[in-house]
Structure formats: structure tokens, C-alpha cells
Amino acid sequence: MNNDTQIVKGILEGCILKIVEDEEIYGYKAVEKLNTLGFEVNEATVYPILTRLQNKEYLKIDKRPSPYGPIRKYYSLSKSGKESLQEFKATWERIKNIVIKVMESDENDKKK
Amino acid sequence: MTKRNKIVLLTSILLALCVIATVTLNLKNTIRNNSIDIESLVLIGFIILLSVVSVPIVYFLKVRKSKFERILNNEYFQKYEIIRDSIMNSQLSSINKKEIREDVLDILISSQKSGKSAENTIGNPEIFTREILLAFARPGRLPVLSIVDGIIYFICFVLGVSIFIWFEQTSINFFKIGIDISMITFFFIISFILIPATKKLTSTHNYWTFILPVAFGIIFILLFEIIRRFFYDIEIIRQFLDGTIRMIPNIIILVLYIILIPILLFFKSYIRKRLLKKID
Numbered sequence: 162m163n164n165d166t167q168i169v170k171g172i173l174e175g176c177i178l179k180i181v182e183d184e185e186i187y188g189y190k191a192v193e194k195l196n197t198l199g200f201e202v203n204e205a206t207v208y209p210i211l212t213r214l215q216n217k218e219y220l221k222i223d224k225r226p227s228p229y230g231p232i233r234k235y236y237s238l239s240k241s242g243k244e245s246l247q248e249f250k251a252t253w254e255r256i257k258n259i260v261i262k263v264m265e266s267d268e269n270d271k272k273k
Numbered sequence: 274m275t276k277r278n279k280i281v282l283l284t285s286i287l288l289a290l291c292v293i294a295t296v297t298l299n300l301k302n303t304i305r306n307n308s309i310d311i312e313s314l315v316l317i318g319f320i321i322l323l324s325v326v327s328v329p330i331v332y333f334l335k336v337r338k339s340k341f342e343r344i345l346n347n348e349y350f351q352k353y354e355i356i357r358d359s360i361m362n363s364q365l366s367s368i369n370k371k372e373i374r375e376d377v378l379d380i381l382i383s384s385q386k387s388g389k390s391a392e393n394t395i396g397n398p399e400i401f402t403r404e405i406l407l408a409f410a411r412p413g414r415l416p417v418l419s420i421v422d423g424i425i426y427f428i429c430f431v432l433g434v435s436i437f438i439w440f441e442q443t444s445i446n447f448f449k450i451g452i453d454i455s456m457i458t459f460f461f462i463i464s465f466i467l468i469p470a471t472k473k474l475t476s477t478h479n480y481w482t483f484i485l486p487v488a489f490g491i492i493f494i495l496l497f498e499i500i501r502r503f504f505y506d507i508e509i510i511r512q513f514l515d516g517t518i519r520m521i522p523n524i525i526i527l528v529l530y531i532i533l534i535p536i537l538l539f540f541k542s543y544i545r546k547r548l549l550k551k552i553d
Contacts, residue, residue, distance in 0.1 A: 188376060188379065188380050189379070189383035189387075203393060203394055203395070203396065204380045204381075204394050205395050205397075205401040205404065208376065208377070208405065209401075209404035209405050209408045212373075212376075212405055212408035212409070213407075213408040216408055227379050229344060229379075229382045229383070229386060230340070230382075231341045231375055231378045231379045231382060232375045232379065233379045234375075234376055234379070
């Protein structure tokens with residue numbers, strides 16, 4: 162999967178919001194979670210997205226020391242983050258249905 | 274010590290040696306002309322001391338690893354130092370810089386502990402840093418702030434050199450001190466071109482760009498000497514090389530320079546906030 166495309170970045174943003182809504186999470190854990198789900202992303206892709214979401218004030222931050230020593234940032238969803246996630250879900254639902262329709266019509270045309 | 278750090282240290286030693294050699298030569302000429310006084314000697318001693326001290330300062334500020342940086346293995350640290358330098362040389366606020374440094378360090382240490390390679394974690398550190406900076410502002414916006422930095426550097430150079438010249442000859446009225454036009458040109462190039470270019474270039478894989486400031490200084494002086502030797506008969510060249518300008522002609526201008534620095538720093542912080550707000 163090419164993670165550099167704008168569409169994937171947008172989808173990743175939505176998915177990260179959902180992951181953070183489910184549980185308070187830190188950067189490295191978010192990468193692991195996304196990879197478990199099948200995204201094949203690395204820290205270089207996820208951290209800038211987390212930073213962007215933080216700058217948009219969609220994420221709340223809690224800083225605690227990590228087991229290895231340095232300060233670790235734990236992300237949770239803010240009120241505006243929850244609103245953004247709802248917007249993403251609605252947009253995703255709409256786009257997903259449109260894409261399915263387009264793909265189905267393409268397959269029907271081939272069958273004819 | 275990584276190759277990058279060795280070059281940083283080497284450059285600081287080279288720069289210190291260049292300064293010491295220059296003041297020693299100057300001292301030799303002054304003694305030959307029998308015009309040496311105690312003030313000049315104190316000043317020369319101070320410059321030499323400053324040059325010597327600059328090397329350990331560079332070591333402690335730029336080369337020495339922090340407690341947590343020492344956890345990173347060489348592969349990880351090589352990538353981390355490029356990211357760290359790029360972030361530290363960026364126009365982000367010091368709070369943002371510190372936060373990003375801590376985040377990146379935590380991510381890299383966690384990845385290293387999990388057994389992942391640095392290449393799989395970060396890939397190209399320059400692209401990674403660009404992506405982080407993009408999370409704060411659109412490209413081309415933050416460099417606007419380097420113009421403000423350039424003005425601040427230029428004012429500091431003018432004030433510093435004026436005080437330096439005055440210390441050499443305290444009998445002269447401070448407001449009658451003239452600075453060479455060639456030297457003002459030199460400061461202008463350093464403030465508005467060399468410092469931003471060095472900051473930009475040292476954030477890449479090419480470690481030898483650390484030599485750039487020293488190389489520029491040597492080339493600039495050599496070029497001036499060549500011009501002096503072959504084109505000194507031309508009036509405009511003579512004016513450029515030996516003509517002086519009084520950059521601080523009166524108390525009002527001096528106060529203006531001093532006041533301008535905090536005003537520009539405040540303006541910079543205001544502009545930064547405005548730019549950072551405009552993220553889509």
C-alpha cells in the first residue's frame with residue numbers, strides 16, 4: 162500500500178481518531194495497532210499525522226515517563242476530535258457506497 | 274562518536290584556529306609598528322580565550338549525547354541526529370522543538386527495543402522531518418521568519434563590532450566609529466544568506482556542509498585580497514574595500530537598534546503563531 166497518497170493519509174487520520182477513541186494510546190502503540198489491522202505503516206507515516214491531529218486540537222495529550230525513561234505522550238480524543246470522527250464516518254460511508262456502486266456497475270457492464 | 278559529530282567538532286576546531294591565527298598575525302603587525310597598548314592586548318587575549326572555549330562549548334551543546342540519546346544504537350542515532358538537527362534549525366517555537374525531540378526519541382527507543390531496524394522505522398529522516406514540519410505549517414511559510422532572524426543577526430553584528438572597535442580605541446567617540454563597507458557586506462551575507470543556508474544544509478545527509486561557514490570566510494577574505502591586489506586603482510573598489518560607514522552615528526540610532534531586537538523577537542513570535550494557526 163502506498164501510504165504517501167493523500168487518500169490513504171486521510172483514511173489513516175480517520176482510523177487513528179477511531180483507535181484513539183477506543184483507548185488512550187501512545188505513538189509507537191498506534192503504529193503497532195494500525196499494522197495489526199493490516200495498514201503496513203511505520204512511525205514516519207503515523208507520527209506526522211498524530212502531530213497534525215494534535216495541532217488541530219482533535220487530540221488531548223497526557224505526558225508520562227515511558228518505561229525506558231524519556232517522556233511519552235499519551236493521546237486521547239478531544240470534543241472536536243469526536244466531532245471530526247463523526248464527520249469522517251459519515252463521509253467514509255458516503256464515499257464507500259459510491260465506490261461500491263461504481264465498481265458494481267463496472268462489473269455488470271462486463272457481464273453484459 | 275558519529276561521522277557527523279566528528280565533522281562538527283573538527284569544524285569548530287578549524288574555526289577557532291583560523292581566529293587565533295588571524296589575531297596572532299594582527300598582534301605581530303601591531304608590535305612591529307610599535308602601536309600596541311594594554312587595551313588591545315586584553316582584547317586579543319579575550320578573543321583567543323573565546324576561541325579556545327568555543328570548542329568545548331560546541332562539544333557540550335552539539336556533540337555530547339543526552340542521557341536518553343545514549344540508549345539509541347549507532348544506526349538509530351545517525352537517523353535521530355538528522356531529525357534533531359533539522360527540527361532544532363527549523364522556525365518552530367522552542368516548546369514545539371522540545372516536544373518533537375521528546376516524541377521522536379520515545380518512538381525510536383520503543384522501536385529499537387522491539388527489534389525493528391531504524392530503516393523500517395524512519396526510512397528517510399529528511400522526508401520524515403519534512404512531514405513533521407508540514408504538520409505545523411505549509412511549506413514556504415515558516416522560512417519567512419528567517420528574514421526576521423537575519424535582521425536580528427545583522428543588528429547584533431553591527432552592535433558587537435562597534436563595541437569591539439571602540440574597545441580597541443576607547444579614546445575615540447563611540448558614535449564616530451566607522452565600519453568598513455566590505456565588512457558590512459560580509460555581515461549582510463552571513464545574516465541573510467549563510468546562516469539560513471547552513472541551517473538548511475546541515476539538516477541533510479551531507480555532513481561536510483558544516484564546513485561551509487569556515488570555507489565561506491576563507492574564500493571571502495581571499496577574494497577581497499585578490500580584488501585589492503588587482504583592482505585597487507578603481508575608485509569604487511577602493512571605496513568598497515577601505516571606505517567606512519558610521520552605522521551608529523548617534524544615541525537615537527543606538528537606542529533604536531537595542532529596542533528593535535526585542536520588538537523583532539516579539540514580532541517573530543506573533544507571526545509564528547499566525548502562521549501555525551493556518552493549518553488545514
